[in-house]
Amino acid sequence: MATERLIVMAGTDERDLTKLAEYEAIGGYGALQKARAMTPEAVIDEVIASELRGRGGAFFPTGRKWSFVPKPDQNPNPHYLVVNADESEPGSFKDNEIMARVPHRFIEGCLIAAHAVESKEVFVYIRGEYTGPYEILVGALKELEDRPDLRGDATIVLHRGAGAYICGEETALLESLEGKRGQPRTKPPFPAVEGLYASPTVVNNVETMATLPPIIAMGGAEYAKLGVPDSRGTRLVSISGHVERPGNYEIENGISMHELIYGLGGGIPGGRELKAVIPGGSSTVILKGDEIDVGYDFNSLLKLNTAMGSAGVVALDDRCCMVQLGIRISEFYEHESCGKCTPCREGTRWMTQILRRLESGDALQPELDLLLDVCDRINGKCLCPLGETAAVAVASYVEKFRAEFIAHVDEGGCPFGDASPLHDVLAPVAIHLATAVPA
């Protein structure tokens, strides 16, 4: 039976850690004091030893990312730490819970990272819709106002987004933080060299920050004993969709996906069969229900050509139509495409249109190939991964459930119809906000 392993969420089962006093009672901010007694290089070495990889989805080794930042004597510009709290990936809701339940551990992590990369200014870019976590962070920062011993000489600014999935992409986030439309930049230069205000900038995810205090407290080598090779430590996994007990679960990397869904998640409601699993947020290649005897870690999922991504696991039962899933996912990316690169802006729209024709029974056999062709024409042709992930995800539905797609053509319509919970779901892209407020 799978169990949780609380490292990031440690203490939440017994205390209200949104309160500074409660957090300090379990040793909170002790890791920060320890880190400040070390040189920045020593902190970076400790994080390298922990083998921590970024929890936002790209899985880049955190210590290495920090080591790319030029030292102050190499680049006199101020160094910035920007925390990506723009969690918007369908299926992921872990950062929401981290900020809401362990705000001080998160802030402590930000201050440790600021020390390591020699930054005096920290910006937390939190998605605009997250009013709850924002208010909790405001409260936590207020508690720190009277504690210069903890705050040190770094300032933390909470910067609220205004509704744009693309701002989770780091360069789009930086554009948005500079007060512009959130459209990705070309890379290089990478943010470590030219990021916010063209200065050296580290962009890290919320969970990555909240993992730093335990790493510093226990030591990098100790943390690296958790998990499996290339996926050390724990991960907050968001489980949703057709499971009995949806929610966030902190697990040691490498436990089997079967245990995630049937152990922690409690299995599929109504005694139904598991048809498919989105393993790491909507951007990842889908797994069939019989492919889940696999470790939930980077290498194991890579063998199945998919990824942990942002650790959003979505279970779909046997009523679900994969063409309908494709429509809803494609509509999401169509809505969120920033419009800068033509293959993404136009391609996601075409994908939705072809999928709609398949669903309604109007599509002819060659249109299935056309769909894959459109996907192929997005891949690798855009500045950022948004369009590509849409294409890769939808192409994986076709690849793994080809017979179902063909049945839509052969039967002249959807074999599932309104028995599928994804039938006729109204997506934001399908409507334009009616503007009429009567005069």
Added chain:
Amino acid sequence: MTDPHLTSEAKSQTSPAESAKHFSRFYEEVQELKAQYPDRRSAALPALRLAQEKHGYLSPEALRECAEALGTTPAFCEAVASFYDMLHLEPIGRHMVEVCTNVSCALVGAQQVLETFEEELGIRAGETTEDGEVTLRPIECLGGCGWATVVSVDHHYRTHVKPADVPAIVQELRSGD
């Protein structure tokens, strides 16, 4: 979050003197926002949010005030605002109801929740009630997939919403605050 007493309608009833006072307070607040950042332009999003809260939506007047306080042009403010889903260049209701219809919420009945709101409010998704009270719209993933269906009511999340919960939410909005 939106100050219900400062809708565009209410604002038009204020005197020029009051209007000037409102603007000067807004101007000061934006200066404080600018001071948080090494580059004043970073205050654009928070300033637009503030302007929207004051005016109900980003009217041409709101954009002009925002531009003046930021030290930029109304065109720049509009260009930025038009990119973001939470910033509205057209009037919206005093209350905003946003039903997440992304995959995880849809799997457990978000569409039925949205349709129940349509029935209770007597409008289609994407519309505002005739009295200008409530705007209803579907929204992309709100980041609460494990607590589906998530409905954001005036930017505060309601979780585990079922169609049966909808009449009470609408009643709450109708009875005013």
